[in-house]
Amino acid sequence: xxxxxxxxxxxxxxxxxxxxxxxxFADNDIYQQEQDKIFARGWASIGCAQQLKKPGDxxxxxxxxxxxxxxxxxxxxxxxxxxxxxxxxxxLVDAPCNKRTLVCPYHKWSFKLDGELMGAPRYYxxxxxxxxxxxxxxxxxxxxxxxxxxxxxxxxxxxxAQPFEDFIKPLDELLSGYPQHDIQMISATxxxxxxxxxxAVDNFLDGYHVPFVHSQACTVESxxxxxxxxxxxxxxxxxxxxxASDKPAKTAKxxxxxxxxxxxxxxxxxxxxxxxxxxxxxxxxxxxTIVVKPTGVTSTAETLSVYVTSEDAASDExxxxxxxxxxxxxxxxxxxxxxxxxxxxxxxxxxADQGNLVQAWDQVNMSFHQMWLRKMQCQ
Ligand code: FES
Ligand SMILES: [Fe+2]
Numbered sequence: 001x002x003x004x005x006x007x008x009x010x011x012x013x014x015x016x017x018x019x020x021x022x023x024x025f026a027d028n029d030i031y032q033q034e035q036d037k038i039f040a041r042g043w044a045s046i047g048c049a050q051q052l053k054k055p056g057d058x059x060x061x062x063x064x065x066x067x068x069x070x071x072x073x074x075x076x077x078x079x080x081x082x083x084x085x086x087x088x089x090x091x092l093v094d095a096p097c098n099k100r101t102l103v104c105p106y107h108k109w110s111f112k113l114d115g116e117l118m119g120a121p122r123y124y125x126x127x128x129x130x131x132x133x134x135x136x137x138x139x140x141x142x143x144x145x146x147x148x149x150x151x152x153x154x155x156x157x158x159x160x161a162q163p164f165e166d167f168i169k170p171l172d173e174l175l176s177g178y179p180q181h182d183i184q185m186i187s188a189t190x191x192x193x194x195x196x197x198x199x200a201v202d203n204f205l206d207g208y209h210v211p212f213v214h215s216q217a218c219t220v221e222s223x224x225x226x227x228x229x230x231x232x233x234x235x236x237x238x239x240x241x242x243x244a245s246d247k248p249a250k251t252a253k254x255x256x257x258x259x260x261x262x263x264x265x266x267x268x269x270x271x272x273x274x275x276x277x278x279x280x281x282x283x284x285x286x287x288x289t290i291v292v293k294p295t296g297v298t299s300t301a302e303t304l305s306v307y308v309t310s311e312d313a314a315s316d317e318x319x320x321x322x323x324x325x326x327x328x329x330x331x332x333x334x335x336x337x338x339x340x341x342x343x344x345x346x347x348x349x350x351x352a353d354q355g356n357l358v359q360a361w362d363q364v365n366m367s368f369h370q371m372w373l374r375k376m377q378c379q
Pocket of ligand 2: 203209210214332336
Protein backbone atom coordinates (compact mmCIF):
# COMPACT_ATOMS: atom_id res chain seq x y z
CA UNK A 1 0.00 0.00 0.00
CA UNK A 2 1.31 3.42 -0.88
CA UNK A 3 0.95 4.87 2.58
CA UNK A 4 2.92 1.94 4.05
CA UNK A 5 5.79 2.71 1.69
CA UNK A 6 5.50 6.38 2.55
CA UNK A 7 5.52 5.46 6.25
CA UNK A 8 8.75 3.48 6.04
CA UNK A 9 10.30 6.40 4.17
CA UNK A 10 9.71 8.91 6.93
CA UNK A 11 13.09 9.92 8.33
CA UNK A 12 13.45 10.63 12.00
CA UNK A 13 15.78 13.59 11.19
CA UNK A 14 13.11 15.16 9.01
CA UNK A 15 10.60 14.74 11.83
CA UNK A 16 12.99 16.48 14.21
CA UNK A 17 13.15 19.41 11.84
CA UNK A 18 9.62 19.59 10.47
CA UNK A 19 7.40 17.25 12.48
CA UNK A 20 5.51 14.35 10.91
CA UNK A 21 4.53 14.78 7.26
CA UNK A 22 1.01 15.99 6.58
CA UNK A 23 -0.36 12.78 5.11
CA UNK A 24 -0.17 10.87 8.40
CA PHE A 25 -2.94 13.12 9.76
CA ALA A 26 -5.34 12.32 6.94
CA ASP A 27 -4.58 8.89 5.54
CA ASN A 28 -7.13 6.17 6.16
CA ASP A 29 -4.68 3.30 5.82
CA ILE A 30 -2.40 4.89 8.42
CA TYR A 31 -5.41 5.31 10.68
CA GLN A 32 -6.22 1.60 10.37
CA GLN A 33 -2.64 0.65 11.20
CA GLU A 34 -2.72 2.90 14.27
CA GLN A 35 -5.61 0.90 15.71
CA ASP A 36 -3.38 -2.11 16.22
CA LYS A 37 0.14 -0.72 16.51
CA ILE A 38 -0.73 2.17 18.78
CA PHE A 39 -4.11 1.79 20.42
CA ALA A 40 -4.37 -1.98 20.90
CA ARG A 41 -0.75 -2.59 21.85
CA GLY A 42 -0.38 0.43 24.13
CA TRP A 43 -2.03 1.74 27.27
CA ALA A 44 -4.86 3.88 25.92
CA SER A 45 -7.29 5.77 28.11
CA ILE A 46 -11.04 5.28 27.69
CA GLY A 47 -12.60 7.48 30.39
CA CYS A 48 -12.52 8.31 34.07
CA ALA A 49 -13.58 6.16 37.01
CA GLN A 50 -15.60 8.97 38.58
CA GLN A 51 -17.73 9.14 35.44
CA LEU A 52 -19.09 5.87 36.85
CA LYS A 53 -20.58 7.36 39.98
CA LYS A 54 -22.86 4.60 41.25
CA PRO A 55 -22.88 0.80 41.21
CA GLY A 56 -24.45 -0.25 37.91
CA ASP A 57 -23.12 2.73 35.95
CA UNK A 58 -21.90 1.59 32.55
CA UNK A 59 -19.83 3.51 30.02
CA UNK A 60 -19.51 2.08 26.49
CA UNK A 61 -16.46 3.15 24.48
CA UNK A 62 -14.72 2.20 21.26
CA UNK A 63 -10.94 2.09 21.28
CA UNK A 64 -8.53 0.33 18.93
CA UNK A 65 -11.58 -0.50 16.81
CA UNK A 66 -13.12 -2.62 19.55
CA UNK A 67 -16.23 -2.01 21.58
CA UNK A 68 -15.74 -2.03 25.36
CA UNK A 69 -17.70 -1.25 28.50
CA UNK A 70 -16.42 0.12 31.79
CA UNK A 71 -18.72 -0.97 34.61
CA UNK A 72 -18.96 -0.11 38.30
CA UNK A 73 -20.13 -3.30 40.05
CA UNK A 74 -22.18 -3.85 43.20
CA UNK A 75 -19.09 -3.60 45.40
CA UNK A 76 -18.14 -0.26 43.88
CA UNK A 77 -15.23 -1.69 41.88
CA UNK A 78 -14.62 -0.79 38.25
CA UNK A 79 -14.19 -3.49 35.60
CA UNK A 80 -13.64 -3.33 31.85
CA UNK A 81 -15.07 -5.91 29.44
CA UNK A 82 -15.63 -6.42 25.76
CA UNK A 83 -19.10 -5.11 24.96
CA UNK A 84 -19.86 -8.38 23.24
CA UNK A 85 -22.36 -11.05 24.26
CA UNK A 86 -20.95 -14.55 24.72
CA UNK A 87 -23.78 -16.12 22.72
CA UNK A 88 -23.63 -14.67 19.23
CA UNK A 89 -21.64 -11.51 19.88
CA UNK A 90 -24.36 -8.86 19.96
CA UNK A 91 -23.37 -5.58 21.61
CA LEU A 92 -24.81 -5.32 25.10
CA VAL A 93 -24.96 -1.57 25.61
CA ASP A 94 -24.87 1.36 23.19
CA ALA A 95 -25.11 4.39 25.47
CA PRO A 96 -24.06 5.28 29.02
CA CYS A 97 -26.63 3.84 31.43
CA ASN A 98 -27.23 2.38 34.88
CA LYS A 99 -28.31 -1.26 35.18
CA ARG A 100 -28.57 -3.97 37.82
CA THR A 101 -27.63 -6.59 35.23
CA LEU A 102 -26.52 -6.50 31.62
CA VAL A 103 -29.15 -8.08 29.41
CA CYS A 104 -28.33 -8.81 25.80
CA PRO A 105 -31.01 -7.33 23.52
CA TYR A 106 -30.77 -10.28 21.08
CA HIS A 107 -31.75 -13.43 23.03
CA LYS A 108 -31.76 -12.01 26.56
CA TRP A 109 -28.74 -13.70 28.04
CA SER A 110 -28.00 -11.79 31.22
CA PHE A 111 -24.70 -10.98 32.88
CA LYS A 112 -23.81 -9.76 36.36
CA LEU A 113 -21.97 -6.47 36.70
CA ASP A 114 -18.79 -8.45 37.36
CA GLY A 115 -19.17 -10.16 33.98
CA GLU A 116 -20.44 -13.56 35.11
CA LEU A 117 -23.20 -15.15 33.02
CA MET A 118 -26.36 -15.17 35.10
CA GLY A 119 -29.09 -16.61 32.90
CA ALA A 120 -29.89 -17.72 29.36
CA PRO A 121 -33.59 -18.23 28.64
CA ARG A 122 -34.56 -21.76 27.60
CA TYR A 123 -30.91 -22.71 27.29
CA TYR A 124 -31.87 -26.38 27.02
CA UNK A 125 -34.90 -25.77 24.79
CA UNK A 126 -37.89 -27.84 25.82
CA UNK A 127 -36.16 -28.88 28.99
CA UNK A 128 -36.94 -25.76 30.99
CA UNK A 129 -34.23 -26.11 33.67
CA UNK A 130 -32.02 -23.10 34.31
CA UNK A 131 -28.57 -23.11 32.76
CA UNK A 132 -26.20 -25.11 34.96
CA UNK A 133 -23.23 -23.67 36.82
CA UNK A 134 -21.00 -25.75 34.62
CA UNK A 135 -22.46 -24.44 31.38
CA UNK A 136 -22.29 -20.86 32.69
CA UNK A 137 -18.73 -21.04 33.88
CA UNK A 138 -16.92 -20.37 30.61
CA UNK A 139 -19.39 -17.86 29.18
CA UNK A 140 -18.79 -14.73 31.22
CA UNK A 141 -17.99 -11.39 29.59
CA UNK A 142 -14.43 -11.21 28.37
CA UNK A 143 -12.38 -8.95 30.62
CA UNK A 144 -9.91 -6.43 29.26
CA UNK A 145 -6.62 -5.62 30.94
CA UNK A 146 -6.95 -2.23 32.60
CA UNK A 147 -5.53 0.08 35.26
CA UNK A 148 -6.79 3.18 37.01
CA UNK A 149 -4.35 5.98 37.73
CA UNK A 150 -5.31 9.50 38.83
CA UNK A 151 -8.89 8.38 38.13
CA UNK A 152 -8.07 7.73 34.45
CA UNK A 153 -9.05 4.29 33.13
CA UNK A 154 -6.30 2.89 30.89
CA UNK A 155 -6.74 -0.28 28.86
CA UNK A 156 -4.37 -2.56 27.02
CA UNK A 157 -6.54 -4.37 24.50
CA UNK A 158 -3.79 -6.64 23.12
CA UNK A 159 -3.01 -7.83 26.67
CA UNK A 160 0.75 -7.88 26.17
CA ALA A 161 1.94 -4.33 26.80
CA GLN A 162 4.47 -3.81 29.58
CA PRO A 163 2.94 -3.79 33.10
CA PHE A 164 1.06 -0.53 33.70
CA GLU A 165 3.13 0.19 36.83
CA ASP A 166 6.31 0.17 34.74
CA PHE A 167 4.71 2.24 32.00
CA ILE A 168 3.58 5.00 34.36
CA LYS A 169 6.45 4.82 36.85
CA PRO A 170 8.45 7.90 35.72
CA LEU A 171 5.37 10.11 35.97
CA ASP A 172 4.09 8.45 39.11
CA GLU A 173 7.40 9.15 40.81
CA LEU A 174 7.44 12.74 39.61
CA LEU A 175 4.01 13.26 41.19
CA SER A 176 4.62 11.21 44.33
CA GLY A 177 4.05 14.24 46.58
CA TYR A 178 0.50 14.70 45.28
CA PRO A 179 -2.40 12.88 47.00
CA GLN A 180 -3.93 11.52 43.77
CA HIS A 181 -6.64 9.50 45.54
CA ASP A 182 -8.24 12.59 47.05
CA ILE A 183 -9.22 14.23 43.77
CA GLN A 184 -12.91 14.85 43.12
CA MET A 185 -14.41 15.30 39.68
CA ILE A 186 -16.46 18.48 39.34
CA SER A 187 -17.27 18.25 35.64
CA ALA A 188 -16.85 16.05 32.56
CA THR A 189 -17.57 17.59 29.17
CA UNK A 190 -17.65 15.93 25.76
CA UNK A 191 -16.23 17.55 22.64
CA UNK A 192 -16.04 16.66 18.98
CA UNK A 193 -13.57 18.00 16.45
CA UNK A 194 -13.08 17.48 12.72
CA UNK A 195 -9.46 16.76 13.31
CA UNK A 196 -7.03 13.86 13.44
CA UNK A 197 -6.40 12.74 17.03
CA UNK A 198 -2.66 13.38 16.79
CA UNK A 199 -3.15 17.07 16.17
CA ALA A 200 -5.25 17.30 19.33
CA VAL A 201 -2.46 15.68 21.34
CA ASP A 202 0.19 17.79 19.64
CA ASN A 203 -1.69 20.97 20.49
CA PHE A 204 -1.92 20.06 24.18
CA LEU A 205 1.86 19.69 24.26
CA ASP A 206 2.35 23.03 22.49
CA GLY A 207 3.04 25.63 25.16
CA TYR A 208 3.95 28.24 22.54
CA HIS A 209 0.37 28.88 21.41
CA VAL A 210 -1.11 29.35 24.87
CA PRO A 211 -0.54 33.13 25.29
CA PHE A 212 -1.67 33.76 21.70
CA VAL A 213 -4.74 31.54 21.35
CA HIS A 214 -5.74 31.78 25.02
CA SER A 215 -4.65 35.32 25.82
CA GLN A 216 -7.07 35.26 28.76
CA ALA A 217 -4.90 32.57 30.38
CA CYS A 218 -1.38 34.04 30.33
CA THR A 219 1.16 36.32 28.67
CA VAL A 220 4.15 35.35 26.52
CA GLU A 221 6.49 36.47 29.30
CA SER A 222 4.81 34.16 31.76
CA UNK A 223 5.48 31.08 29.63
CA UNK A 224 9.13 31.86 28.88
CA UNK A 225 10.19 29.81 31.90
CA UNK A 226 8.50 26.71 30.52
CA UNK A 227 10.60 23.61 31.02
CA UNK A 228 10.48 20.54 28.77
CA UNK A 229 10.04 17.16 30.48
CA UNK A 230 11.11 13.98 28.69
CA UNK A 231 10.13 11.24 31.09
CA UNK A 232 10.12 8.04 29.03
CA UNK A 233 9.51 6.50 25.61
CA UNK A 234 5.81 7.20 26.21
CA UNK A 235 5.54 10.24 28.44
CA UNK A 236 6.54 13.85 27.83
CA UNK A 237 5.38 17.06 29.44
CA UNK A 238 5.93 20.68 30.27
CA UNK A 239 6.41 22.50 33.54
CA UNK A 240 5.92 26.07 34.64
CA UNK A 241 7.49 26.29 38.08
CA UNK A 242 5.51 29.41 38.92
CA UNK A 243 2.67 29.03 36.49
CA ALA A 244 -0.27 28.62 38.82
CA SER A 245 -2.59 31.40 37.79
CA ASP A 246 -4.90 31.16 40.76
CA LYS A 247 -3.33 33.84 42.89
CA PRO A 248 -6.37 35.92 43.73
CA ALA A 249 -6.49 39.10 45.76
CA LYS A 250 -6.49 38.38 49.48
CA THR A 251 -10.22 38.89 49.75
CA ALA A 252 -11.18 36.41 47.01
CA LYS A 253 -11.86 32.83 47.96
CA UNK A 254 -9.51 30.26 46.52
CA UNK A 255 -9.95 26.54 45.92
CA UNK A 256 -7.87 24.56 48.43
CA UNK A 257 -4.44 23.37 47.28
CA UNK A 258 -3.33 19.75 47.43
CA UNK A 259 -2.56 18.89 51.03
CA UNK A 260 1.09 18.32 51.83
CA UNK A 261 2.48 19.54 48.53
CA UNK A 262 6.25 20.11 48.70
CA UNK A 263 7.08 23.84 49.00
CA UNK A 264 8.77 23.97 45.59
CA UNK A 265 5.59 22.65 43.91
CA UNK A 266 3.07 25.01 45.48
CA UNK A 267 3.02 27.30 42.45
CA UNK A 268 3.87 24.71 39.79
CA UNK A 269 1.78 23.71 36.83
CA UNK A 270 2.75 20.58 34.90
CA UNK A 271 1.07 18.93 31.98
CA UNK A 272 1.76 15.68 30.21
CA UNK A 273 1.01 13.63 27.15
CA UNK A 274 0.82 9.94 28.05
CA UNK A 275 1.12 8.07 24.77
CA UNK A 276 -1.04 7.68 22.86
CA UNK A 277 -4.19 9.55 23.87
CA UNK A 278 -4.11 10.74 27.48
CA UNK A 279 -3.64 14.40 28.31
CA UNK A 280 -3.14 15.30 31.92
CA UNK A 281 -2.65 18.67 33.64
CA UNK A 282 -1.82 19.21 37.32
CA UNK A 283 -2.10 22.56 39.05
CA UNK A 284 -1.62 23.03 42.81
CA UNK A 285 -5.40 23.30 43.22
CA UNK A 286 -6.92 21.41 40.31
CA UNK A 287 -6.41 18.64 37.77
CA UNK A 288 -7.60 18.35 34.21
CA THR A 289 -7.65 15.19 32.11
CA ILE A 290 -8.54 14.92 28.45
CA VAL A 291 -9.24 11.48 27.03
CA VAL A 292 -8.77 11.78 23.28
CA LYS A 293 -10.89 9.25 21.37
CA PRO A 294 -10.31 8.92 17.64
CA THR A 295 -13.62 8.30 15.87
CA GLY A 296 -12.25 8.42 12.33
CA VAL A 297 -9.16 9.58 10.52
CA THR A 298 -10.34 13.20 10.63
CA SER A 299 -12.75 13.10 13.54
CA THR A 300 -12.02 12.98 17.22
CA ALA A 301 -14.08 12.96 20.40
CA GLU A 302 -12.68 14.21 23.67
CA THR A 303 -13.84 14.08 27.25
CA LEU A 304 -12.45 16.86 29.40
CA SER A 305 -12.71 16.16 33.13
CA VAL A 306 -11.96 18.70 35.82
CA TYR A 307 -11.09 17.79 39.40
CA VAL A 308 -10.48 19.63 42.62
CA THR A 309 -8.06 18.43 45.27
CA SER A 310 -10.28 17.03 48.01
CA GLU A 311 -13.83 16.41 49.22
CA ASP A 312 -13.65 19.74 51.01
CA ALA A 313 -12.76 21.51 47.76
CA ALA A 314 -15.67 19.72 46.06
CA SER A 315 -18.17 20.85 48.70
CA ASP A 316 -20.88 23.49 48.30
CA GLU A 317 -18.64 25.96 50.05
CA UNK A 318 -16.72 26.37 46.79
CA UNK A 319 -19.54 26.15 44.23
CA UNK A 320 -18.67 29.45 42.57
CA UNK A 321 -14.95 28.71 42.39
CA UNK A 322 -15.64 25.27 40.93
CA UNK A 323 -17.90 26.73 38.26
CA UNK A 324 -15.35 29.41 37.40
CA UNK A 325 -12.57 26.84 37.07
CA UNK A 326 -14.65 24.54 34.93
CA UNK A 327 -15.74 27.45 32.70
CA UNK A 328 -12.20 28.66 32.14
CA UNK A 329 -10.84 25.23 31.23
CA UNK A 330 -13.74 24.50 28.91
CA UNK A 331 -13.42 27.89 27.26
CA UNK A 332 -9.75 27.17 26.58
CA UNK A 333 -10.57 23.75 25.13
CA UNK A 334 -13.28 25.18 22.92
CA UNK A 335 -10.76 27.67 21.52
CA UNK A 336 -8.42 24.76 20.78
CA UNK A 337 -11.12 22.75 19.03
CA UNK A 338 -11.98 25.69 16.78
CA UNK A 339 -8.33 26.14 15.92
CA UNK A 340 -7.80 22.43 15.30
CA UNK A 341 -10.73 22.17 12.90
CA UNK A 342 -9.01 24.75 10.70
CA UNK A 343 -5.51 23.34 11.23
CA UNK A 344 -6.66 19.94 9.94
CA UNK A 345 -7.00 21.38 6.41
CA UNK A 346 -3.59 23.01 6.14
CA UNK A 347 -1.48 20.71 8.31
CA UNK A 348 -2.38 17.76 6.07
CA UNK A 349 -1.32 19.47 2.83
CA UNK A 350 1.93 18.87 0.94
CA UNK A 351 3.02 22.38 1.80
CA ALA A 352 2.91 21.47 5.49
CA ASP A 353 5.97 19.33 4.86
CA GLN A 354 7.96 22.54 4.55
CA GLY A 355 7.12 23.61 8.08
CA ASN A 356 9.87 24.48 10.57
CA LEU A 357 9.85 23.43 14.19
CA VAL A 358 11.52 25.76 16.65
CA GLN A 359 14.19 24.65 19.09
CA ALA A 360 12.91 26.84 21.92
CA TRP A 361 9.27 25.72 21.80
CA ASP A 362 8.52 22.67 19.75
CA GLN A 363 10.69 19.92 21.22
CA VAL A 364 8.06 18.24 23.38
CA ASN A 365 5.48 17.87 20.63
CA MET A 366 8.25 16.83 18.24
CA SER A 367 9.10 14.11 20.73
CA PHE A 368 5.48 12.92 20.58
CA HIS A 369 5.82 12.70 16.78
CA GLN A 370 8.96 10.58 17.21
CA MET A 371 7.13 8.24 19.61
CA TRP A 372 4.45 7.77 17.02
CA LEU A 373 6.98 7.08 14.29
CA ARG A 374 8.89 4.52 16.36
CA LYS A 375 5.72 2.58 17.10
CA MET A 376 4.39 2.75 13.57
CA GLN A 377 7.67 1.67 11.99
CA CYS A 378 7.86 -1.27 14.39
CA GLN A 379 6.61 -4.55 12.91
S1 FES B 1 -26.38 -12.70 21.05
FE1 FES B 1 -26.69 -12.16 23.10
S2 FES B 1 -28.19 -13.50 23.76
FE2 FES B 1 -27.85 -14.12 21.75
FE1 LIG C 1 -4.63 25.43 23.64
